[in-house]
Amino acid sequence: MKIVLAKTMGYCGGVSRALDLAEEAIAYATEHALPVYSLGKLIHNPQVIASLAERGMSIIEHPEGYEPGVLVVRAHGISDMLRKEFIDAGFLLFDATCPVVRHNLSNIAHWAKTRPILIIGHKGHPEVLAMQGVHVGGKPIKSFLITNAEETSSLIDRPYAVFVQTTFDQVLLEEIRGSLEAFHHVVYVNEICPSSISRRMAALDLARQCDAALVIGGKQSANTKALAELVSNEGKKAYHIEDSTEIPVEAFSYGTLGILAGASTPSSIIEEVVQTLQRSKT
Ligand code: SF4
The missing domain is CATH 3.40.1010.20 (4-hydroxy-3-methylbut-2-enyl diphosphate reductase, catalytic domain)
Structure with a gap:
C-alpha cells in the first residue's frame, strides 16, 4: 500500500494562534491565582481539549454561575452581547478570534x-x-x-x-x-480564508491521486467534515477518523491511501496515524 500525504493539512493560523493564546491565558491565570476558561471548545480536537482541561482550563458558554477569571475566546469569535456579559461579570478576555x-x-x-x-x-x-x-x-x-x-x-x-x-x-x-x-x-462581501482554500485544493489534488483517504480530525469539526465530503464527491471513499485507533481494517486494502487532516488536528496525531499505517505495512 502506498501512502500519500496532502500538501496542506493540520493546524491553520487561526488555530495555532488560539492555542498560543491559551498557553498565555493559563500562565496568566496561574500567576494571578484565577480560574481559566475557554468559551466553548477551543478547537475540535478531544485530545487537545483533554490536555488543556488537565491544566485547569474549563469550558463554559456563559458567565452565570462561574467565578470570574480569564476567558479565552476561540478562533470562531463571540457575539457582541456575550462579550459584554462576560466583561460586565468581571472576566478578563484573551481574544483569539481569527483575523x-x-x-x-x-x-x-x-x-x-x-x-x-x-x-x-x-x-x-x-x-x-x-x-x-x-x-x-x-x-x-x-x-x-x-x-x-x-x-x-x-x-x-x-x-x-x-x-x-x-x-x-x-x-x-x-x-x-x-x-x-x-x-x-x-x-x-465576506473575507475568504486562504488556509481553507489551500486545504481544499490539497484535498482535491490528493483525492485524484488515491483510491481512498483517511481524513483525520474531530467528529464535530466542520472543516474536517467538509474535507471528507470533498473526497467523497470525487468518487473516493473517505474515512473520517479522530486518531490512529479508528483506522478501519479496510483502509489497508487500497493500493494508494491518502491522508489529510482538518485545521484543528495536531501534527502528533497525524504522525501517529502515518506511523501506525507504516508499521502495519511491514
Ligand atoms: S478562518 Fe481560516 S485561518 Fe481562521 S480559524 Fe478559520 S480556518 Fe483557521
Whole structure:
C-alpha cells in the first residue's frame, strides 16, 4: 500500500494562534491565582481539549454561575452581547478570534447599516452565532440564515450583503449561490480564508491521486467534515477518523491511501496515524 500525504493539512493560523493564546491565558491565570476558561471548545480536537482541561482550563458558554477569571475566546469569535456579559461579570478576555473571522464581523457591522445581512452557514455553529450576534449602535443586527439551497425559497428578493461561514461546505455553497442568482443586487462581501482554500485544493489534488483517504480530525469539526465530503464527491471513499485507533481494517486494502487532516488536528496525531499505517505495512 502506498501512502500519500496532502500538501496542506493540520493546524491553520487561526488555530495555532488560539492555542498560543491559551498557553498565555493559563500562565496568566496561574500567576494571578484565577480560574481559566475557554468559551466553548477551543478547537475540535478531544485530545487537545483533554490536555488543556488537565491544566485547569474549563469550558463554559456563559458567565452565570462561574467565578470570574480569564476567558479565552476561540478562533470562531463571540457575539457582541456575550462579550459584554462576560466583561460586565468581571472576566478578563484573551481574544483569539481569527483575523479572517474578525474582518468578517466588522464588515457585517459596516454593511448592516445599508443592506440586509444574509448569512450562509450551519445553524448553531459558534462562528455563525458570532456573525448573527454583531451589534450596530448597541443593538443586534437583523440577519437571515440560510443553511441549504431549498431555504432560499423562503427569502424575499432584497439587496442582501452575503457572508459565509469560513468552513462552510463549498459544494453546498455553490448550490446556494445558484439559487440566489434569481435575486437582484446581491453582493458577496465576506473575507475568504486562504488556509481553507489551500486545504481544499490539497484535498482535491490528493483525492485524484488515491483510491481512498483517511481524513483525520474531530467528529464535530466542520472543516474536517467538509474535507471528507470533498473526497467523497470525487468518487473516493473517505474515512473520517479522530486518531490512529479508528483506522478501519479496510483502509489497508487500497493500493494508494491518502491522508489529510482538518485545521484543528495536531501534527502528533497525524504522525501517529502515518506511523501506525507504516508499521502495519511491514
Ligand atoms: S480556518 Fe481560516 S478562518 Fe478559520 S480559524 Fe483557521 S485561518 Fe481562521
